Amino acid sequence: MRSPEADTNALVTTTCGMTDLAEKTGLSRQALYKALSDDGNPRLNTFLKVMNALGLTLKVKTSEPA
Secondary structure (H helix, E strand, O other): OOOHHHHHHHHHHHHOOHHHHHHHHOOOHHHHHHHOOOOOOOOHHHHHHHHHHOOOOOOOOOOOOO
Protein backbone atom coordinates (compact mmCIF):
# COMPACT_ATOMS: atom_id res chain seq x y z
CA MET A 1 0.00 0.00 0.00
CA ARG A 2 1.34 3.41 -0.95
CA SER A 3 1.68 6.10 1.66
CA PRO A 4 -0.18 9.40 1.37
CA GLU A 5 3.23 11.06 1.00
CA ALA A 6 4.03 8.90 -2.03
CA ASP A 7 0.67 9.79 -3.59
CA THR A 8 1.19 13.50 -2.93
CA ASN A 9 4.74 13.47 -4.29
CA ALA A 10 3.57 11.58 -7.38
CA LEU A 11 0.84 14.18 -7.98
CA VAL A 12 3.29 17.05 -7.58
CA THR A 13 5.89 15.38 -9.81
CA THR A 14 3.46 14.67 -12.63
CA THR A 15 1.75 18.05 -12.36
CA CYS A 16 4.55 20.59 -12.05
CA GLY A 17 7.47 19.56 -9.84
CA MET A 18 8.38 20.69 -6.35
CA THR A 19 10.47 23.69 -7.46
CA ASP A 20 7.64 25.02 -9.63
CA LEU A 21 5.14 24.33 -6.85
CA ALA A 22 7.32 26.28 -4.42
CA GLU A 23 7.38 29.25 -6.80
CA LYS A 24 3.62 29.11 -7.37
CA THR A 25 2.79 28.89 -3.67
CA GLY A 26 5.44 31.26 -2.35
CA LEU A 27 6.63 28.53 0.03
CA SER A 28 10.09 27.02 0.17
CA ARG A 29 10.73 23.52 -1.18
CA GLN A 30 11.80 22.51 2.33
CA ALA A 31 8.52 23.76 3.82
CA LEU A 32 6.53 21.92 1.15
CA TYR A 33 8.40 18.64 1.68
CA LYS A 34 7.82 18.96 5.43
CA ALA A 35 4.13 19.84 5.12
CA LEU A 36 3.41 17.12 2.56
CA SER A 37 5.37 14.35 4.31
CA ASP A 38 3.68 11.44 6.10
CA ASP A 39 4.47 13.20 9.39
CA GLY A 40 3.50 16.61 8.08
CA ASN A 41 0.56 18.54 9.41
CA PRO A 42 0.03 21.40 6.95
CA ARG A 43 -1.96 24.42 7.93
CA LEU A 44 -5.15 25.01 5.99
CA ASN A 45 -3.66 27.99 4.16
CA THR A 46 -0.70 25.85 3.05
CA PHE A 47 -3.06 23.12 1.87
CA LEU A 48 -5.16 25.65 -0.07
CA LYS A 49 -2.07 27.24 -1.67
CA VAL A 50 -0.91 23.82 -2.86
CA MET A 51 -4.35 22.93 -4.18
CA ASN A 52 -4.62 26.24 -6.02
CA ALA A 53 -1.15 25.84 -7.54
CA LEU A 54 -2.09 22.36 -8.78
CA GLY A 55 -5.34 23.64 -10.29
CA LEU A 56 -7.50 21.82 -7.74
CA THR A 57 -10.49 23.04 -5.76
CA LEU A 58 -12.00 21.98 -2.48
CA LYS A 59 -15.72 21.34 -2.36
CA VAL A 60 -17.52 21.29 0.97
CA LYS A 61 -20.84 19.50 1.19
CA THR A 62 -23.27 19.31 4.06
CA SER A 63 -23.77 15.86 5.47
CA GLU A 64 -27.11 14.15 5.24
CA PRO A 65 -29.02 13.80 8.51
CA ALA A 66 -28.55 10.42 10.16
